[in-house]
Amino acid sequence: MKLATWNVNSLAVRLPQLLAWLQANPVDAIALQETKLTDDKFPAAEIEAAGYRAQWFGQRTYNGVALLSRGDVADVVRNIPGHDDEQARVIAGTLGDLRLIGAYFPNGQAPGSDKFAYKLRWIEALRDWVRSELAAHPRLVLMGDFNIAPEDRDVHDPVAWAGQIHCTDEERAHFRDLLAVGLVDAFRLFDQPPKSWTWWDYRNLAFRRNQGLRIDHVLVSEALKPQVLACTIDKAPRKAERPSDHAPVVVELGD
DNA sequence: ATGACTCCCAGTGGGAGA
Numbered sequence: 001m002k003l004a005t006w007n008v009n010s011l012a013v014r015l016p017q018l019l020a021w022l023q024a025n026p027v028d029a030i031a032l033q034e035t036k037l038t039d040d041k042f043p044a045a046e047i048e049a050a051g052y053r054a055q056w057f058g059q060r061t062y063n064g065v066a067l068l069s070r071g072d073v074a075d076v077v078r079n080i081p082g083h084d085d086e087q088a089r090v091i092a093g094t095l096g097d098l099r100l101i102g103a104y105f106p107n108g109q110a111p112g113s114d115k116f117a118y119k120l121r122w123i124e125a126l127r128d129w130v131r132s133e134l135a136a137h138p139r140l141v142l143m144g145d146f147n148i149a150p151e152d153r154d155v156h157d158p159v160a161w162a163g164q165i166h167c168t169d170e171e172r173a174h175f176r177d178l179l180a181v182g183l184v185d186a187f188r189l190f191d192q193p194p195k196s197w198t199w200w201d202y203r204n205l206a207f208r209r210n211q212g213l214r215i216d217h218v219l220v221s222e223a224l225k226p227q228v229l230a231c232t233i234d235k236a237p238r239k240a241e242r243p244s245d246h247a248p249v250v251v252e253l254g255d
Numbered sequence: 256a257t258g259a260c261t262c263c264c265a266g267t268g269g270g271a272g273a
Contacts, residue, residue: 036263205259
């Protein structure tokens with residue numbers, strides 16, 4: 001079984017690339033972030049024609065998430081129950097005996113800003129909810145754009161990024177608190193090439209220079225950890241014409 | 256270097272992203 005997460009930075013723009021990627025990488029499920037579409041504009045027909053069922057939850061201009069899967073998902077949840085939020089950032093569903101949660105974490109803009117405070121509160125609410133989800137669903141995957149580079153080795157220039165958004169001690173502590181509910185970073189279960197990133201700035205020839213951050217993650221529950229066979233970043237879509245600034249992350253689970 | 260690019264909604268510019 002293969003799962004993926006990809007911040008597409010506008011599904012309206014990236015739909016052809018998504019469909020091509022799914023044809024080349026027929027994963028069992030994929031979580032999408034930054035669809036930037038109201039629900040009435042979601043391209044459900046095109047996605048169904050490509051062989052995927054879809055659940056979606058969006059809004060105009062910003063945010064928006066979706067969960068695509070080969071089979072039907074059950075018990076779909078949109079956003080964090082009990083956490084009032086105008087922003088469409090979470091979609092969850094159960095595929096077989098796997099609980100899948102796709103999330104688009106707030107950017108946070110700058111340490112000390114209102115958006116930064118919102119980011120931290122949002123992560124705390126997510127953590128509390130994921131803890132309860134884990135109790136009900138031991139086989140759980142939390143994947144998406146976390147907007148956090150967990151360690152310095154996830155940053156192309158840790159000195160320049162020190163204390164900057166995505167790299168602050170507070171964000172990293174919140175990431176560790178999330179792991180502490182019983183999750184593990186699937187990417188770090190394996191030896192990985194140095195300078196592995198999932199996002200590269202559109203500016204500065206950042207992709208060509210491989211100047212990026214690893215901010216998109218797949219976290220698996222302790223119960224799933226023994227079944228993780230591989231976790232990789234697919235840089236190919238970042239080389240396309242009009243790419244998203246993020247690359248997909250793919251995880252393979254054994255039986 | 257308070258830059259750079261891309262997307263969106265706007266409307267011939269500006270906010271946000273990361």
